[in-house]
Amino acid sequence: MNEQKVTLLNHIELWQEWKEHGNTEAKKKLIENYLHIVDYVSSRLAIGLPKNVSKDDLSSNGVMGLIDAIDKFDYKRGLQFETYGSWRVRGAILDSLRQGDWVPRSVREKSKKIEEAYQQLEQKYLRSVSDSEMSQYLEISEKEYQQMLQEVAVMTLCSLEDPIREEESETRLSMLIDDKAKNPDYKINEFYMQECLVKGIEKLTEKERIVVSLLYYEDLSLSEIAEVMSLSPSRISQLHSKAILRLRGTLEKNKDLLLQTD
Missing domain, CATH: 1.10.10.10 (Winged helix-like DNA-binding domain superfamily/Winged helix DNA-binding domain)
Known part of the structure; x- marks a missing residue:
């Protein structure tokens, strides 16, 4: 399935293409569709953090959490991905902060x-x-x-x-x-x-x-x-x-x- 056809698919079809057929273009589209989760979570966590912690770094780690969430999510259970994805994104960002020992x-x-x-x-x-x-x-x-x-x-x-x-x-x-x-x-x-x-x-x-x-x-x-x-x-x-x-x-x-x- 080419990229143009993937773009026209709804979310369930994208999940099916990625999970059932390993369509990387479908996975890429899923990541794009849910990037707003990363932006939202990283923006909330950025409030009150030291100035040496950049929002770009938070977002980068959040994207890694999003990709991991998409890999592990079971769409067949009929659950909302946004909730699961938000926890995975938040966890990835917090893990990176702890590893960086950002608090004096x-x-x-x-x-x-x-x-x-x-x-x-x-x-x-x-x-x-x-x-x-x-x-x-x-x-x-x-x-x-x-x-x-x-x-x-x-x-x-x-x-x-x-x-x-x-x-x-x-x-x-x-x-x-x-x-x-x-x-x-x-x-x-x-x-x-x-x-x-x-x-x-x-x-x-x-x-x-x-x-x-x-x-x-x-x-x-x-x-x-x-x-x-x-x-x-x-x-x-x-x-x-x-x-x-x-x-x-x-x-x-x-x-x-x-x-x-x-």
Whole structure:
């Protein structure tokens, strides 16, 4: 089948040509049809990243993820490729960022310090703590604390897909996915951690919950959320960072408690 005929085919026919007959022109057309996924995902991830991380590099790795997704996608299951493709593209970009070690050690240390502070203070007071309480605990001014939040914002965009511990492969995101063929002990632990995550979200402030909901469930960008909430993008970034760091602290604390009961 020549390229002109391939161009006239619909998506299902293109999938059939590629999967059933190995038609490389059909695969090329599929890649072209779904390139908008790469542009969308890379644009969202680029928000808040350091200036040394170029969007072109994100897109290049995203394209590799898209090609891999097209190779592995089973069109016969009747599922939407956009959802599957988006996860593969996002995963490829995040993998490249981790391998490039794009976050300075000093920023990682600040992120860990804030996460541990939230964990300690919220365990002590059994409620959400204020910025003034956090800054007092960290022995810095509120202005310096706000600056710290701005600096660690680059890490929180990927945090749910990072390992719970550096030496482990299990991610926070994996706790939200109902994988098949898991043993009963795993399912109990998974359910327990999901409950912890739900309780952690309930402890967020109203604005933090709104930001998390709009970003992860409504799929809005940080700039779009800023417009919806009539706040500056930097303020939205701070709210997002605080929410994620609170959740990380909650999951880390409950992971330790769960391990103690094993």
